[in-house]
Amino acid sequence: MIARLLAKARQALTTAQRDLENADADAAANRAYYAVFYAAWAMFVARGLERPKTHSGLIAEFSNRFVRNGPFDRGLGATLGKLENLRSYADYTLEPTPRDKSEAALHAAAAFVAAIEDAIGRLKPTDD
Numbered sequence: 001m002i003a004r005l006l007a008k009a010r011q012a013l014t015t016a017q018r019d020l021e022n023a024d025a026d027a028a029a030n031r032a033y034y035a036v037f038y039a040a041w042a043m044f045v046a047r048g049l050e051r052p053k054t055h056s057g058l059i060a061e062f063s064n065r066f067v068r069n070g071p072f073d074r075g076l077g078a079t080l081g082k083l084e085n086l087r088s089y090a091d092y093t094l095e096p097t098p099r100d101k102s103e104a105a106l107h108a109a110a111a112f113v114a115a116i117e118d119a120i121g122r123l124k125p126t127d128d
Contacts, residue, residue, distance in 0.1 A: 033087035
């Protein structure tokens, strides 16, 4: 399951990049968020934890379990909430998402996914 979640995260990054290239900043913001969502979910699975049922629950529990006492710093931990806010703006308002915000979201998402992949890679192998 971990490998499938990380593959979905990487696919979301690829799609976000393509959306930006096609001048669709709203869709890019959405996919950047889902990249970090799937990566965070993979971290829960890797630690043998159940994924919280809601987006806000996942964001809060990620911070409680993986930022407060490590292995991730506050800046990286804040990425989930920031990108979820941008996704909500992109998905639920009639205003276009600024391209620079979607570009920044894509870069933050790529760093987040890479950090999760690295952390999972350092854990003991488990049944996937």
